[in-house]
Amino acid sequence: MPYPQKMEETAMSLVPMRAILEATEKYNYAQGAFNVNAVAQAKAVVEVHEMFRSAAIIQGADLANAFMGGRADFANGTLEDKKVGANNIANAVKKYAEHSPIPVALHLDHGKNIDSCVAAMDGGYTSVMIDGSSLPYEDNVALTREVVKLAHERGVTVEGELGVLAGVEDHVFSATSTYTNPLTAYDFIKKTGVDALAISYGTQHGANKGKDTIIRKEIAIAIKEILRHENIFCALVSHGSSTVPQYIVREINELGGDIHNAYGIAKDQLKEVSRLGIAKINVDTDIRLAVTRNLRELFRNEPAMRDEPVVDQIYKLLLEKPSAFDPRAFLPPIMDTVMYGTVPNEAVAKIVACIEKGVKEVVGTLIVEFDSVGKAPLVEQVTLDEMAERYRKAGI
Ligand code: G3H
Numbered sequence: 042m043p044y045p046q047k048m049e050e051t052a053m054s055l056v057p058m059r060a061i062l063e064a065t066e067k068y069n070y071a072q073g074a075f076n077v078n079a080v081a082q083a084k085a086v087v088e089v090h091e092m093f094r095s096a097a098i099i100q101g102a103d104l105a106n107a108f109m110g111g112r113a114d115f116a117n118g119t120l121e122d123k124k125v126g127a128n129n130i131a132n133a134v135k136k137y138a139e140h141s142p143i144p145v146a147l148h149l150d151h152g153k154n155i156d157s158c159v160a161a162m163d164g165g166y167t168s169v170m171i172d173g174s175s176l177p178y179e180d181n182v183a184l185t186r187e188v189v190k191l192a193h194e195r196g197v198t199v200e201g202e203l204g205v206l207a208g209v210e211d212h213v214f215s216a217t218s219t220y221t222n223p224l225t226a227y228d229f230i231k232k233t234g235v236d237a238l239a240i241s242y243g244t245q246h247g248a249n250k251g252k253d254t255i256i257r258k259e260i261a262i263a264i265k266e267i268l269r270h271e272n273i274f275c276a277l278v279s280h281g282s283s284t285v286p287q288y289i290v291r292e293i294n295e296l297g298g299d300i301h302n303a304y305g306i307a308k309d310q311l312k313e314v315s316r317l318g319i320a321k322i323n324v325d326t327d328i329r330l331a332v333t334r335n336l337r338e339l340f341r342n343e344p345a346m347r348d349e350p351v352v353d354q355i356y357k358l359l360l361e362k363p364s365a366f367d368p369r370a371f372l373p374p375i376m377d378t379v380m381y382g383t384v385p386n387e388a389v390a391k392i393v394a395c396i397e398k399g400v401k402e403v404v405g406t407l408i409v410e411f412d413s414v415g416k417a418p419l420v421e422q423v424t425l426d427e428m429a430e431r432y433r434k435a436g437i
């Protein structure tokens with residue numbers, strides 16, 4: 042039998058995240074949204090989604106953009122640094138998405154203000170989050186509405202946030218969760234025109250979510266029910282949803298790490314809410330943990346790496362910071378690799394492999410759990426211009 046003709050290559054540019062969210066709503070599954078802090082992570086996120094024929098949502102947080110803009114001390118990153126970082130990551134993601142058979146969206150996670158959102162959009166992000174959750178309600182509405190106007194003109198998707206998650210949200214700290222009130226959520230969605238809304242319903246950021254956290258799924262169900270009655274589209278987003286795999290925590294500690302009281306959200310609960318109206322599930326911590334475990338393992342298994350120029354500094358940082366598990370704590374010695382994906386030698390190639398494998402291990406697992414496997418063809422291939430036209434016609 043003759044070999045089939047090579048399938049015509051369908052080059053794809055980045056899609057607005059809304060296209061991916063609409064498919065989740067229509068076919069009742071959830072899409073994981075995975076944070077990246079380096080080009081190698083973005084590459085791995087795209088590749089593992091390709092493996093499972095799932096669309097991909099890659100997200101860079103405000104501070105991730107600062108890091109990818111070359112600021113090893115990312116917490117002090119300026120708007121200029123964030124602009125450079127947004128550009129670096131968008132260029133890389135566009136390159137990987139261009140020849141990919143899956144739709145890919147690039148989303149700004151926890152955008153702090155209008156400037157951060159504009160920097161991301163200018164850089165090539167196709168979706169932005171404006172996190173006004175720490176503001177008084179009316180100020181949150183006003184800020185979010187402003188971002189919606191600016192973004193929708195460009196066809197860019199917008200996620201807002203209502204209710205405060207416990208834990209550290211970068212610029213926001215709160216000791217307890219303030220759950221989202223479904224009635225207020227409806228009012229917020231109507232007034233702002235957001236495409237997606239992050240809700241507070243029991244999850245929290247970071248690795249210390251507490252043992253046996255129970256998600257208050259009723260909150261998501263109630264909001265979805267109201268939206269359906271009112272015929273309004275808005276995808277609900279579950280932040281702080283890492284599962285904190287116990288085997289990875291154990292391995293990190295066996296490899297010289299010192300991480301305690303680390304618990305995540307049970308996979309079964311995430312699976313359940315993915316069928317009950319949660320459309321997007323944010324995961325960052327799990328990736329951080331897996332990459333940290335891989336780096337520690339590499340230096341244990343290959344002691345010669347400890348003396349390699351440049352990567353020896355990564356080893357030193359791992360020794361100095363046993364309780365750290367954010368790869369940004371260890372990667373400053375190879376900032377060019379972080380920013381541009383350059384691989385100057387064999388030793389750095391091994392570090393990059395640790396990063397890519399860590400991403401694939403946790404992201405692959407969650408793509409299956411959230412049931413986005415095989416759903417890529419269900420996502421409409423809409424451009425930013427077409428989406429802008431739709432918003433214009435709908436008056437949002
Ligand atoms: O939800 C928050 C993310 O984990 C972002 O972390 O702002 O430290 O980059 P980051």
Ligand code: 13P
Pocket residue numbers: 076150151245246247248279280281282283284323324325326327
């Ligand atoms: P985790 O810290 O649970 O991974 O949450 C990530 C997140 O919500 C990113 O916005």
Ligand code: ZN
Pocket residue numbers: 151246280281323
């Ligand atoms: Zn978050």
